[in-house]
Amino acid sequence: MQVTLKGIQLAYDRHNKIFDQLSFHVQDGELLALLGPSGSGKSTILNLIAGLLTPNAGQILFDETDVTKLDARNRNIGMVFQDYALYPQLNVMDNIAFPLKMAHVKKATRREQAQKLAKLVHIESLLTKFPNELSGGQQQRVAIARALAKKPKILLLDEPLSNLDAGLRVELRDEIRHIQQVTGVTTIFVTHDQNDALRIADKIIVLANGVIQQVSTGADLYRHPRNLFVAQFIGSPKINTIPVANLIPYISKEIPASILTQAVTAAFRSESITNDPVANALMTNLPVTMTHQVQIGRDSQTQLQFENNRLISTAISDNYTQKIQTINVAPRGFFLFNDDDVCIWEGDAHD
Amino acid sequence: MINAKPTLKSTLKALLYLAPLLIVTITFTIWPLISSFLMSFYTKYNYFTNQVKAMGGANFAYLWQNPDFHLAVRNTLVFVIGVVPLTVILSLGIALLLNQINWLSSFFRTIYFLPFVTSTVAISLVWNWIFHQDNGLLNALLGGSVDWLNDPHYSLTALIIVCVWRGLGFNIVLFLAGLNNIDNHYYQAAKLDGASAWQQFTNVTLPMLAPITVLITVNEIISSFKVFDQIYALFHGQAGPANADLTMMYYLYQKFYVEGQYPVAAASGVVLFIFIVIITGLAFWYFQRHSIKIWGRRS
Structure with a gap:
């Protein structure tokens, strides 16, 4: 599904505008990275797309449909939170199957689906464990499987790698890319780490202070920065x-x-x-x-x-x-x- | 030092630190506990000279056959079954509502907490007015003419109403603390997973409140078994009309202070203790068995 944001304005009060006239477009099946320092408004954009926040002005379109006023429940979006937000009282199987249970899918079908997804993210041996028995990387995989359970049209990942150690980070980064290519779901992921964005994203949006600095591929951002912020933000050493x-x-x-x-x-x-x-x-x-x-x-x-x-x-x-x-x-x-x-x-x- | 091993000297030193509290606890809690347990077996006993001439199970046999005690046990059980679920459900409901309002929230929280800090006597006075047969607020609202405090059919209900009302404030505060501890991300995740408001309540709020609900339930069971002062104040030093509000604690009080049957009072105390142990034990056993559902981990 294509995602379009048109002239989004968001303000907590009259004086503190977070976004003013924010617009961008995501192609169907694209892996888009929202890259920026903390406080740049990346996660806020995810919340807007998910429907957890409503903009003061502007439109959010999924394909041609205006979803600006649509409730988060009905947007068919899968989201992975930074802290995973797995339900602690449910085991891995029930966590993955939770969205299906909410949709009143039959138990046998639910279990079958959950097993398939567990296989996709390589946690089929952990189905009876509880979240507090899992490592960070395993929890992350469960969260991704749960987000994919209801076959969402859009997958949102909020800093999916920031709580993981270096080795796991690289592994899961490639895993996310792999899953995205297998499922073909339009994916938007938020990160403050240019390495994550440059490695796996089809397209990167660089954000600073709620303003889009540049939209391009990783190579293009490095070779042709539009402004000094992008030049300084992309590339290591600085x-x-x-x-x-x-x-x-x-x-x-x-x-x-x-x-x-x-x-x-x-x-x-x-x-x-x-x-x-x-x-x-x-x-x-x-x-x-x-x-x-x-x-x-x-x-x-x-x-x-x-x-x-x-x-x-x-x-x-x-x-x-x-x-x-x-x-x-x-x-x-x-x-x-x-x-x-x-x-x-x-x-x-x-x- | 983190890796220090306990030695005789360090143990003695620790005991010395603990001594002030230990002495107070042993003198005023442990020792009376033991002596009242022993007293329940005294069959021939002079309270004033503390002379024990015979011991045995006669006090328990007396309780076994005493119709007043049977009534007290029955009233206590009815009271506990009436108060505990009502208090838990009502305080959870009110806590949920209070959690929703942002406007004047601390004002409303204070209002609900007030009964807890008000003296039982003052509360009973007010409820005496509310329960009044001719001019009472409750009868005016219900449109009936029930003599709440003097009709044996209604007086236990009246007591339950007062006790539930008084217990609400404290439990609401506990539930509010529990609600505040639930990370908003769970609700956001549930919403995106397609959960309706009711499904969010049953799948996020209730399971996450389980630990605090266990605490409130057990605490409420124990304090309901021990109910005394509300009865004393509400019925002006009586156990209600025709002993309709005679509870085990009130029975104990009557035997000890009014009738001077000290060993019988002690025996009824032991029985009350056994009741509380069994019921809270059952509650804990139940929660342990279902701990996976409640806490999401094996215990």
Whole structure:
């Protein structure tokens, strides 16, 4: 099912608007990630779609049907809560079958359905256990199975991975993707972790302070951020930012004067900084002091001091002992932002 | 130190800390308990000189044959069966309603709690007016002419009404605390799972309130078995018309203070104790057996 939000406005009171004119669209069968820092309104959007909150203005459409005023009970939505919200007095089987019981499905059919779903999420051996006997990852699987029990048209996941440890997180992340592809259900999942979003989402909506910053694929967000917030939020380590004025003497490539006069902030990815010669270099021979170098798994991160700015590079060769360096900056991964933090120029888009 | 092992010295030190409370408890609770248990077996006994000349089961035999005691047992059981379910259901219902209103909620909570902090005598005075045959509020409302406090057919009902009303406030507060402890996510999940308001009540509210319901029920059973002061105040020092409100506790009081039959009073106390133990034991046994349904775990 397609989901469309049109001009949504939500306010707890007159002065504190959470959303004003929020609109977006989710394709049928898509896995959409709502990505943003805490307090950006991600979970609130889920509650709006689920019908647990009603917008002050605007419309919510499922396909062509206006569901803005429809009760949560009748929207046919499966939702997985951050704390799972499994019913403690019911065992796994009854938890999964609960939505079917509410719909007065016969007991034998209910059990059969629950078993199928348990198999899908790999918990068929736990059916007689109670929620307090399960680990976090197992509870998560039960919650997903319960959300899928009534064959929802839309699946909502609220921070599904944030209570899990690193290993389990990766496992369940792929599991969610797998389940979504098997069932083909339109899925919206909320996360504050870019890794989760970049790994499994078809499309990512980046949110900050209740405003959509950019809607795109993970690769596109990284390569073509629309504004400074997206550039800084996506990518690890965080993108280097420097006032443009500091860099002007080192620019070796033609940048239109009209752009340069508008540009306020320059940002460049850690992999674009290197001490090796670069073809088409955007900037050359920036004098820097190397302050620190660490090996993180496959990558090495080098901290550099350039005038009053700290830079991080992941493209400087390991164990480089010589203290004072000059660096070059490649055009790919270089962006200029204007006064309103909007991206006005990309380093490799003009060759 | 977390891993300290208990030694003789540390045990003695712990005892020393416990001593003040232990001494008070042993003197005023444990020792009277034991001595009244022993007293129930004294058949020839001088209370004032504390001389025991013979012991035996005669006091229990007396109770076994005493029609007044039979009446007291019957009245007590009727009273418990009348009060406990009514109190639990009414206080749950009112707690649910109070939980729904946001407007002036603490005002209404205070109103419902007031009976609990008001003295029994004052309450009885007010209820005496309400129950009055000619000018009473209750008869005016029901349109009847029942002599609630002087007709043996109605006086136990009158007592039950007063006790339920008085017990409500405290139990409502307990239920409200229980309701506040239920995470809103359960209701949201149930709503999305398609549960109607009634289904949410039976599948979320009731099971999650089970522990507090057990507590309230058991507590209410025990305190109902021991009912005394409400009777004393409501019927001006009598056990109701024609002993219609004679309960086991009131029987004990009469035997001890009015008739001076101390060993019989002690024996009736033991019987009351056994009743309470059996009934609360049964209640706990029941809740234990159904603990999976109630708490979602095996115990």
